[in-house]
Amino acid sequence: MRPFTYARPETVEAAVREAARAGAASFIAGGTNLVDLMKADVLRPRHLVDISRLPLAAIEEREDGGLRLGALARNASTAYDERVRRRYPMLSKAILAGASAQLRNAATNGGNLLQRTRCYYFYDTATPCNKREPGSGCGAVDGVNRIHAILGASDRCIAVHPSDMCVALAALAATVQVTGPQGSRAIAFAEFHRLPGDTPEHDNNLRPGEIVTAIDLPKEGFAAHSTYLKVRDRASYAFALVSVAAALAIEGGTIRAARLALGGVAHKPWRDAEAESLAGKAPGEEAFRAAAKIVLRGARTYPHNEFKVELAERSIVRAFAEAARGSGA
Numbered sequence: 579m580r581p582f583t584y585a586r587p588e589t590v591e592a593a594v595r596e597a598a599r600a601g602a603a604s605f606i607a608g609g610t611n612l613v614d615l616m617k618a619d620v621l622r623p624r625h626l627v628d629i630s631r632l633p634l635a636a637i638e639e640r641e642d643g644g645l646r647l648g649a650l651a652r653n654a655s656t657a658y659d660e661r662v663r664r665r666y667p668m669l670s671k672a673i674l675a676g677a678s679a680q681l682r683n684a685a686t687n688g689g690n691l692l693q694r695t696r697c698y699y700f701y702d703t704a705t706p707c708n709k710r711e712p713g714s715g716c717g718a719v720d721g722v723n724r725i726h727a728i729l730g731a732s733d734r735c736i737a738v739h740p741s742d743m744c745v746a747l748a749a750l751a752a753t754v755q756v757t758g759p760q761g762s763r764a765i766a767f768a769e770f771h772r773l774p775g776d777t778p779e780h781d782n783n784l785r786p787g788e789i790v791t792a793i794d795l796p797k798e799g800f801a802a803h804s805t806y807l808k809v810r811d812r813a814s815y816a817f818a819l820v821s822v823a824a825a826l827a828i829e830g831g832t833i834r835a836a837r838l839a840l841g842g843v844a845h846k847p848w849r850d851a852e853a854e855s856l857a858g859k860a861p862g863e864e865a866f867r868a869a870a871k872i873v874l875r876g877a878r879t880y881p882h883n884e885f886k887v888e889l890a891e892r893s894i895v896r897a898f899a900e901a902a903r904g905s906g907a
Contacts, residue, residue: 600625643797649688668804672746688790735778748847749823749839758788771846800825818842824897861902870894
């Protein structure tokens with residue numbers, strides 16, 4: 579690990595000023611991803627701004643009937659919060675599908691949004707990686723690419739976003755609250771993460787020095803008919819090959835609204851508005867399979883990950899079927 583300086587401000591405003599003053603600074607809270615990357619010499623911040631003691635850990639009711647998740651609330655605290663479990667069971671299930679109990683006790687909500695890809699080439703400093711070193715190439719394109727993207731990738735990068743929590747947040751259409759040198763603003767979750775394009779080194783649309791302060795959940799949590807399905811190589815402690823957050827609003831035996839987000843298939847949680855156009859249809863395999871075909875119509879595979887297309891289709895149908903039966907089924 580390379581030398582770095584350290585500061586622990588007491589307010590959000592002081593944290594933003596400290597990061598701007600130092601330059602090449604990184605915020606650290608739980609540190610469950612950043613510290614590993616520093617030890618592996620993948621990330622080399624010259625200054626760490628410790629935000630772990632800022633007053634951002636509350637989970638609070640919103641006036642519009644939604645819920646605000648503090649950026650520093652621990653993943654475990656969020657997943658087990660009674661309001662989250664009752665009103666947003668898909669989110670609770672997604673969080674509990676990730677990492678281990680020990681990591682969920684340390685990791686924060688804001689950190690979950692900002693975690694980096696688990697692509698082997700990103701972690702291996704002896705191999706080319708445009709995300710780690712722009713312009714060096716993408717080792718995964720012609721290498722071992724079994725876990726890599728089938729949607730939204732570019733020739734510069736085919737890495738996937740690793741989060742489970744973020745897939746559920748995408749399906750819920752959450753909003754991310756941030757504060758930076760230019761003040762505070764809200765970012766729709768669909769616009770928070772980026773596709774790789776020509777700049778895969780940028781994972782999200784945060785401006786320099788901005789800090790995530792909260793995640794806002796809308797009133798509609800699809801509590802009665804939603805689920806999170808994670809398909810992985812091992813039953814636990816493994817990242818998703820494909821994951822699905824599926825939600826339905828069903829009235830009178832027909833679908834009023836649908837939400838679908840995929841993980842493990844793209845550089846960001848993947849949504850397709852056309853695939854969610856199930857209103858007026860009966861919940862059943864025919865409708866669910868049609869939605870799966872739509873969301874996967876642009877899939878591009880590589881030598882080792884062709885299986886992901888069929889796996890994703892089957893997973894979407896299964897997740898929607900589970901959601902239709904009811905979240906308590």
